[in-house]
Amino acid sequence: MARTKAAFKPSLSDRVFDIVNYTFMTLVMIVTLYPFLNVLAISLNDSVDTVRGGITIWPRQFTFENYVQIFQYEGLLTGAKITVLRTLAGTLLGLLSGTMLGYVLSRVDFQGRKFMSTFLALTMYFSGGMIPVFILIRDLNMMNTFLVYIIPGMVSAFNVFVIRSFIDGLPYSLQESAKLDGANDFTIYYRIILPLCKPVLATIALFLAVGQWNSWFDTYLYNGSAPHLTTLQFELMKVLQSTQGQQSGMMTGQNMAEIVKQVSPESIKMAITIVVTVPILIVYPFLQRYFVKGMTLGAVKS
Amino acid sequence: MKAVTEREGSVQPATRKKKKKGFWATFKEQKILYGMSLPFIIVVFIFSYLPIWGWLMAFQSYRPGRSVFEQKWVGFDHFVALFTDEKFYLVLRNTLAMSFMGLIVGFTIPILFAVLLNELRGSVFKRTVQTISYLPHFVSWVVVAGIVTKMLSVDGGAVNQLLLWLGIIDQPIQFMAQGSWFWYIVTGSDLWKEMGWNAIIYLAAISGIDQEQFEAAKVDGASRIRQIWHITIPSIAPTIAILLIMSIGHLISIGFEKQFLLGNPLVVDYSQVLDLYALNYGLGMGRFSFGTAIGMFNSIVSIILLLIANGVFKKFTKQSIM
Numbered sequence: 001m002a003r004t005k006a007a008f009k010p011s012l013s014d015r016v017f018d019i020v021n022y023t024f025m026t027l028v029m030i031v032t033l034y035p036f037l038n039v040l041a042i043s044l045n046d047s048v049d050t051v052r053g054g055i056t057i058w059p060r061q062f063t064f065e066n067y068v069q070i071f072q073y074e075g076l077l078t079g080a081k082i083t084v085l086r087t088l089a090g091t092l093l094g095l096l097s098g099t100m101l102g103y104v105l106s107r108v109d110f111q112g113r114k115f116m117s118t119f120l121a122l123t124m125y126f127s128g129g130m131i132p133v134f135i136l137i138r139d140l141n142m143m144n145t146f147l148v149y150i151i152p153g154m155v156s157a158f159n160v161f162v163i164r165s166f167i168d169g170l171p172y173s174l175q176e177s178a179k180l181d182g183a184n185d186f187t188i189y190y191r192i193i194l195p196l197c198k199p200v201l202a203t204i205a206l207f208l209a210v211g212q213w214n215s216w217f218d219t220y221l222y223n224g225s226a227p228h229l230t231t232l233q234f235e236l237m238k239v240l241q242s243t244q245g246q247q248s249g250m251m252t253g254q255n256m257a258e259i260v261k262q263v264s265p266e267s268i269k270m271a272i273t274i275v276v277t278v279p280i281l282i283v284y285p286f287l288q289r290y291f292v293k294g295m296t297l298g299a300v301k302s
Numbered sequence: 303m304k305a306v307t308e309r310e311g312s313v314q315p316a317t318r319k320k321k322k323k324g325f326w327a328t329f330k331e332q333k334i335l336y337g338m339s340l341p342f343i344i345v346v347f348i349f350s351y352l353p354i355w356g357w358l359m360a361f362q363s364y365r366p367g368r369s370v371f372e373q374k375w376v377g378f379d380h381f382v383a384l385f386t387d388e389k390f391y392l393v394l395r396n397t398l399a400m401s402f403m404g405l406i407v408g409f410t411i412p413i414l415f416a417v418l419l420n421e422l423r424g425s426v427f428k429r430t431v432q433t434i435s436y437l438p439h440f441v442s443w444v445v446v447a448g449i450v451t452k453m454l455s456v457d458g459g460a461v462n463q464l465l466l467w468l469g470i471i472d473q474p475i476q477f478m479a480q481g482s483w484f485w486y487i488v489t490g491s492d493l494w495k496e497m498g499w500n501a502i503i504y505l506a507a508i509s510g511i512d513q514e515q516f517e518a519a520k521v522d523g524a525s526r527i528r529q530i531w532h533i534t535i536p537s538i539a540p541t542i543a544i545l546l547i548m549s550i551g552h553l554i555s556i557g558f559e560k561q562f563l564l565g566n567p568l569v570v571d572y573s574q575v576l577d578l579y580a581l582n583y584g585l586g587m588g589r590f591s592f593g594t595a596i597g598m599f600n601s602i603v604s605i606i607l608l609l610i611a612n613g614v615f616k617k618f619t620k621q622s623i624m
Contacts, residue, residue, distance in 0.1 A: 003423045013525050013526075014525055017421070017525070018526075021418050021422065022422070022427075024418065025422065028431065028434075028497075029431055029434050032435060032438060032498075035452070035453055035460070036449075037448045038460065039452070040453070053457060054458065070498070072491075078459070097342045100338040100342065104335050104337075104338050104339040107311075107335060109332075110335050111325070111329070111434065112336065116339060119343065119346065121351040125604075126354070126601055126605060128353020128355075128357065128597075129594060129597025129600065130577065130581060130593070131356070131359075131434065131580060131584045131585065131590055131593040131594045131597055132355075132594060133349070133353045133356075134585060135359075135590065136348075136353055136356065138350055141600070148368070149334075151345065153349075154342070154345055155342050155345055156548070184334055185334040185338070186337075210440055214440075214441075214443075214444075215442075216444050233442050233444045233445075236444050236445065236448070237444045237563070240447065240448040270452075273449075276442070276444075276445060277441055277442075277445050280440045281440065284440050288436070
């Protein structure tokens with residue numbers, strides 16, 4: 001009797017556990033969300049009024065003026081254009097290399113399979129380091145070019161192996177019957193494998209797009225002196241770092257950071273932060289079910 | 303494999319030589335497969351393997367504009383310079399401190415978070431928490447550094463406001479200007495950004511546990527905490543082990559993004575890490591050879607750590623992750 005009762009009626013310790021747990025989770029949500037809401041509120045607040053401080057999650061003097069302002073800066077507009085371009089190009093190239101290599105390496109009859117797999121896997125454990133890569137890029141004349149954003153990181157061994165293990169899970173008979181119908185290897189890849197890979201491709205595409213959208217260091221290192229190739233993250237980095245008074249060596253006379261600083265620091269900075277962040281945040285909840293699967297698959301296989 | 307041998311058998315008539323087809327014959331037959339893979343393999347060769355060749359620079363006195371054979375060889379001079387530089391030990395201390403703090407916090411908290419998340423009853427609440435917890439993962443370090451600096455600022459930063467309001471402090475703490483805070487700020491920012499994301503893998507492992515075990519435990523009157531301790535944790539132990547080894551392999555290569563973006567001249571004694579050191583000395587001051595030596599040291603230590611971790615793992619589980 002006592003046993004069944006215990007099964008249906010939560011004991012005191014279980015209730016305490018629940019209360020603590022729900023409180024903890026609520027705190028996690030607040031700590032995660034508050035900074036974003038705060039940034040959003042400040043970006044929508046009158047920039048002069050912001051200096052008074054005390055904005056939490058609601059603007060005191062609501063205005064879109066900050067957003068109107070930032071879109072008049074050349075750097076941000078160019079940055080937006082280049083960032084969109086590199087995200088599209090980088091994602092497409094990454095998907096192309098990932099699926100092609102993934103497919104080829106899933107073919108047990110392919111004679112280069114073993115060599116290529118090892119060749120790729122090794123790149124996950126070592127790298128030449130920043131300076132040899134820098135010198136290589138310079139010697140290849142890729143400094144101050146758009147290509148530096150999409151070519152060097154085009155192949156990701158991790159993505160290839162995730163896609164390969166997905167293809168391994170598909171029934172082999174599909175490929176065989178296509179072969180009997182006279183399809184060549186490329187046709188099998190294009191007509192049979194690619195359409196079936198959609199779920200894993202959604203995950204990989206998300207990873208690639210986020211990676212491209214968020215990177216700033218390649219701009220800093222290779223294209224820092226090419227304003228026509230600037231990116232959103234790099235522009236934001238310059239603006240945010242300017243007030244901290246560091247990296248002064250790389251500040252040029254009339255760059256955006258200086259201008260922004262003169263006009264109004266806080267609200268403008270936060271408006272740029274929102275512009276840089278929002279596109280990604282809009283996309284990710286819709287792809288959630290895909291990336292949860294992708295993450296699991298990748299970790300288990302690698 | 304069976305399919306392959308059968309197929310090869312049917313293609314090769316028995317009258318032919320017993321020997322397998324030659325390399326070039328197969329190459330020709332599989333030219334489409336080669337065409338689909340070789341271009342990418344060449345890209346990998348250029349951008350991942352060629353730079354290893356650049357390691358030779360660490361033993362030379364690199365001058366731009368000369369080929370690798372025309373450079374002056376200096377042996378281990380740069381390594382001697384590196385190991386006698388006092389700054390190097392400071393940098394190594396910072397790297398190791400932040401690596402270990404990151405490993406301990408960044409490894410344990412997501413497990414705890416996943417376990418606790420699994421104990422939530424309402425599925426709407428659970429899903430909401432989970433979705434929100436992923437959010438910071440998708441935001442760049444540039445943005446996170448900006449947000450952290452804002453939250454910790456002296457004038458009106460949320461953290462100082464809260465501490466003042468609670469009466470814990472009576473004047474704002476200068477978080478970003480004091481070196482002693484820097485390691486904690488980096489570790490905390492990393493946790494804030496990646497906790498939810500790193501919990502995904504454990505949640506997946508937990509959802510694979512047989513529910514009957516929990517039912518049985520409930521009938522026996524086991525409390526929630528006992529269920530977690532005796533069922534949930536042991537069930538996800540293999541996943542924990544694998545991920546631990548992988549994080550140890552990446553221990554020293556913590557990168558420099560966080561330190562670069564969160565650091566400032568005031569805290570440089572605590573923020574400088576190996577990669578940043580290589581960046582500042584190597585590229586900033588044009589000492590390419592010295593910078594390469596730093597990078598090489600970093601890579602070699604990483605590989606040794608990974609091999610040790612893998613060896614230990616192999617010994618205990620008879621499995622290899624490499």
